[in-house]
Amino acid sequence: MMPFWAQKVGVPRTLAVEFPFGQTLGRAHDAAQQMRVLRQSLNVLAKVNTPGEIVHSDETWPQPLEEAQKIWQPSEPSPIIAELAPRIREILRERRRGKAE
Amino acid sequence: MPVDSFKYLPRLIAMFYQTTTREPELPIPWTPLPRPVDECTFGLVTSGGLYHRGSEPAFDIERERKEPTWGDPTFRTIPTNVDLHEIHISHLHINQAMVLEDINVLLPLDRMRELMAAEEIGGVAEYAYSFMGFQGYPPDASAWRETYGPQVAERFLSEGVHCVLLTPA
Numbered sequence: 001m002m003p004f005w006a007q008k009v010g011v012p013r014t015l016a017v018e019f020p021f022g023q024t025l026g027r028a029h030d031a032a033q034q035m036r037v038l039r040q041s042l043n044v045l046a047k048v049n050t051p052g053e054i055v056h057s058d059e060t061w062p063q064p065l066e067e068a069q070k071i072w073q074p075s076e077p078s079p080i081i082a083e084l085a086p087r088i089r090e091i092l093r094e095r096r097r098g099k100a101e
Numbered sequence: 102m103p104v105d106s107f108k109y110l111p112r113l114i115a116m117f118y119q120t121t122t123r124e125p126e127l128p129i130p131w132t133p134l135p136r137p138v139d140e141c142t143f144g145l146v147t148s149g150g151l152y153h154r155g156s157e158p159a160f161d162i163e164r165e166r167k168e169p170t171w172g173d174p175t176f177r178t179i180p181t182n183v184d185l186h187e188i189h190i191s192h193l194h195i196n197q198a199m200v201l202e203d204i205n206v207l208l209p210l211d212r213m214r215e216l217m218a219a220e221e222i223g224g225v226a227e228y229a230y231s232f233m234g235f236q237g238y239p240p241d242a243s244a245w246r247e248t249y250g251p252q253v254a255e256r257f258l259s260e261g262v263h264c265v266l267l268t269p270a
Contacts, residue, residue: 002106002269003103003104004106004107004118005106005118005269007125007223008121008123008124008125009123009125010125010126010127010129010130010269011129011145012129012130012131012132014105016103016106018104018105018108019106019111021109021194021270022149022192022195022196022199022200022206022207023199023206023207024147024149024202024206024207024268024269024270025205025206025207025212025268026205027206028202028205028206029202029203030207031211031212034205034209034212035212035215035216038212038213039221040207041266042216042221045134045264046134046137046138050138051128051129051130052125052129054105056102056104056177057104057132058102060192063175064165065108065109068109068120069109069110069111071196071199072109072196072199073111073194073195073196074194074195074196074197075196076194078194078235079165079166079169079183079193080169080170080195080238081113081114081117081194081237082169083116083169083170083239085113087118088113088116088117089113091116092112092113092116094221095260097250098174100170
């Protein structure tokens with residue numbers, strides 16, 4: 001899970017994994033990796049005693065970054081991203097202008 | 102190394118997420134582990150938009166296409182002894198094909214059965230529950246909090262579940 005959202009929402013116990021979205025337990029058909037992540041989750045359950053604690057997994061994603069950034073994305077932007085994109089781009093442009101001045 | 106939440110996100114979506122001003126409601130809910138993990142029965146919940154094809158409808162992504170600021174708040178029920186090929190996905194925010202290649206990446210039914218066989222967990226509830234993670238913009242989780250979340254919690258309690266593993270997409 002993204003630690004960003006776990007912190008925002010106040011999840012009681014979290015194992016944070018640095019995986020592309022939709023691949024929460026690991027790569028497809030990589031049972032060994034999925035099992036390692038699950039066992040780490042069980043360990044978090046057994047050991048964590050502080051509400052809101054986030055444990056960071058040391059599992060890594062084996063694909064190159066650029067490839068991994070693309071594989072999880074839908075073929076077309078989600079409706080909300082399509083709708084908000086012009087507004088977000090404008091905010092990014094304003095930030096760039098602000099930094100340049 | 103701490104996990105980087107934004108490593109795989111395009112800048113546009115990272116920016117979209119960072120517009121969130123939400124802070125957690127305190128105190129953070131806490132239930133101590135009631136017994137050793139190998140004696141616990143686990144409930145599974147995913148927010149990845151999965152559903153049991155043929156027994157329940159897909160999430161309402163057609164309405165989401167028409168109303169992009171709306172997300173389906175309902176849940177679907179998936180028998181945990183199901184053939185994984187009977188599970189499908191309706192989710193507009195991720196690559197569905199990647200999930201369909203191996204449902205275990207989101208709902209680890211095979212792995213949980215293996216953990217149960219190895220006696221590393223006590224058991225798995227008869228049904229898993231699936232939600233659609235996108236709850237509109239700005240996000241509105243009130244239907245989850247007031248209606249659907251309590252319904253799922255009630256079902257888990259009636260099945261003797263001790264712990265819930267949530268796997269978001």
